[in-house]
Amino acid sequence: MSHPKSKIPADGLAGLKENLSTDAISGFIVFLLALPLSLGIAKASDFPPLMGLITAIIGGLVVSFFAGSRLTIKGPAAGLIVIVAGAVADFGGGETGWHLALGAMVVAGLIQILFGVFKLGKLADFFPLSAIHGMLAAIGLIIIAKQIPVLLDVNPAMTKGKGPIALLGSIPDFIAHLDPKATLIGTVSLVIMLGWPYIKNKYIKMVPAPLMVLIIAIPAELIMDFQHTEPAYALVHIGNLLENIKINVDFSGIAQTGVFIKYVIMFALVGTLESLLTVKAIDLLDPFKRKSNTNKDLIAVGIGNTLAAVLGGLPMISEVARSSSNVNNGAKTRWANFFHGFFILVFVLLASHLIELIPNTALAAMLITVGIKLAHPKEFIHTFKIGKEQLAIFLVTIFLTMYEDLLVGIGAGILLKMIIHAFNGTPLSSFFKAPTVVSFEGDTYLVEIDKAAIFSNFLGIKRKLEEIPSGFNVIIDLKKTKLVDHSVMESLHHFQHDYESNGGTVRIEGLDDHKPTSDHVFAARKKQSV
Template identity: 50%
Template sequence: MQSPTVSASPADTAAPSWKSDIVSGFLVFLIAMPLCLGIAMASGFPPVAGILTAVVGGVISTWLGSARLTIKGPAAGLIAIAIGAVQELGGGDMKLGYRRALAVIAVAAVVQILFAVLRSGKLGDFFPSSVVHGMLAAIGVIIFSKQVHTLLGVTPQSKAPFALLSEIPQSVTKANPEIALIGIVSLVLIFGHMLLSKKVAVLKRIPAPLLVLVAAVPLGLLFDLDHEHTFTWSQSAYTVGPNFLVNLPGNLLSAITFPDFSDVFSGVSLKYVAMFALVGSIESLLSAKAVDMLDPQKRRSDLDKDLLATGVGNLICGIFGGLPMISEIVRSSANINYGAKSKLSNFFHGLFLLLFVAFAPMLIHRIPLAALAAMLIFTGVRLASPSEFVKTFRIGAEQLVIFTFTLVVTLATDLLVGVAAGIALKTVVHLFNGAPLRSLFKPEIETHHADGRVVLRVKHAAVFTNYLTIKKHLLQQADAKYVELDLSHARLVDHTTMERLHELEHEFSQQGRHFRLLGLEQHRSLSEHPLSARKKPVDADLGLTN
């Protein structure tokens, strides 16, 4: 189901300002280049694979999608899936695992294309917010648990997130002083930039990754990381060398790697096909929706068309050796802040990456891995920061329980099991809060026409599992200028539905139409948050006999 379309504004039909898009594309390129390298290496892929993905996302996928200001490329949110695929499918052979993971990415891309053809962009509205954020927080913990060791210049013994976290004190005592110095300086710069840019306006125009590279590359040259040697610090000997720097092939053509389809229909491969297809699609759809909300011109994307562009891009990446791509929210937000006006900004960002890798690969080789680790740690901390727990608790204590449960199960198992467990728990919570089992997936909806208005009355429950049906009924009223949703007969309205209805109200407003909620006066909010779940007391009149 595609989102409601909005008539084009004069600003939208005017010729795009390509000059603004070139400037924005260049600044996003400065952010994207080190992140693409770091995400690729953290995923068990060659560093150039991340660049390849961003190039395909910018130069090719730009013209297939409708999202005007999104930046497509590799995302930290898929690191956990990618590294898991490489390790499991390779059975200890990382090169074989990489080629088999490419086959999985190609098959998952075909699934994404089928999603788009079947108009499954509506999937972005199905998954509960607390479950999605719990999954993202788990990804943040996984990124942090792996990259902190790289930042310190230590190779950990463990692979599982909890074990990696417990190994951090040991890595701190064994840290390579020169590598750790580069990592800590990079970490201070990137977090310092985040704090100071709120007070110093000029810093907002300077990409934080650029500051990190300006400091880290000279430090790498000072420590002569390009040549393997040993040094003594505090009576202990340490070794440094090119293995602490980014390693790129001599040219792009030699970087092309073809997939190995020999194991693509095994149980393990199919598990990762499902992970890449579902998690990648959900992240991309949610990011595209978020970017639409940030668009100064309030333009809306066709999510099915954007999912098609992502699927086609991923198919190309899987065939030629790249990581999976999504519409990436952090780079897209930066794109808007830098003044992007159209999809040309994504194209230019990809073009600059292509030119840089083609003509200046030795400059990339000078980047210390510890600096890339610092950037990824920053991303991981933001995904799983304490503020995420606080924000979730403010929405409702039950949301924090679901969020935390999803996070812990994901860390203990994998993303697919974690998300499924979170959805199952949320369903149980709805039943506990009085939602009838029969209404969880099939809401009872009555439609009334009165005084030029259309009123839809939802009975029993309005929750994430039946929201898509509710939205379908609302969108069927395309000719109505005034649409109202009466929830007075619903025992429970969950947070995800409240959040989605709030977004829908905004979309109606952009169309010059009016949408409002009715009948929540007798419901009790589960927190003081304006979009918290609403529960009607058992002794309240539901009016179901009317």
């Protein structure tokens, strides 16, 4: 339920004073969620675990002051594990690979700042939704593939040099060599993570699932005496924060020009896409219906990424799970993100020895849960319901991302989408520009779109829609189009929701002669020849 405009929380220092208790409590709960996840993401990315916490600290203490969104939490993202680990490996692996990967991350952070300066916050609207969801599902499957051997606590040498498909094929071998004690903790942790959403008791559910995992896993590890009976790779090792705060970036990786450019593009592109998608999602959850400034937020994330990479940290995004938790726990302003970073800093300074009691199998369980959410069967079913052609794009993106890499995967998804559009009669002249005429009469704006309305030309359409002042009647006429694709159908409905929430009305018409590709409300519409 939206709140009256008069009660919108203040920003800045006035917001801190007004909402101190609610934002501090939400920030503390998010800290409990972010601490183990940040460690696990860093370890899975082949970065020192401490560097995940450094990113979360910067995301809270620094980025909060520049952010264009009020309720998102900035920190390391599971969705970037695949790229970060790939960069470390391609730059030589180990500590050398880590230092050289940071160089590409610094440049990507600067590019993100430029994205915001040049107002490219609408970048997410260019990419077809099926390809984006396919990319995220592929990332989920890769996370699962990489974390199963960690969950079973097998010797890391068994996984060396294996891609995600090979890792999945090696599961029987991993099971044959599992460590019973560590696997027991990992399995119990996974059951807790997967089962927690089904618990009905509201008081129990107030405890974040990752915290419950630590409450059980750490005492179990102490009882089993992991420090003396298990190999070193069974436990987290982070070291001292103050000793590790230094300039860790190394730009000599630029000599490997092709590799360097590839990872700069992937860090900048995928990190930006994930951040923008999260900001859009959290705006829909904001009880006060505030609209984030996506360009300002990109600049903030870019600043955070540049600083984090210089110091050795992981890349950060506006992270969806932590941001959703932040909203659900009553956060009102950007100070909740600040407090989440503050509490992580205090914990690392005062209780880092407790972190080194965490079994890696428990962290693996948390990450596998993230992977399952990204690649859940319902994502496949949902995409199929929108249209068979959307499922084809989704599956091609997944397969080529897993077989090759993210750039190839999403590129293949975009190419297939364009081929399908050409097959459906989209004129080549309208692939990147849709003739759009806006006229005004009385209190009504008429938006007439010609030829085709598809993902690759929607930025121009959206720019004209956003120029319409709020509070009027808007008619979007699509009768002259030969095709309206799924991404545009969904984006038009989002525009309708946002515009009407500000007091205007929107009517989408002219689709009587168009046949939908499925029964889904967002299905693509193709005009039938007379």
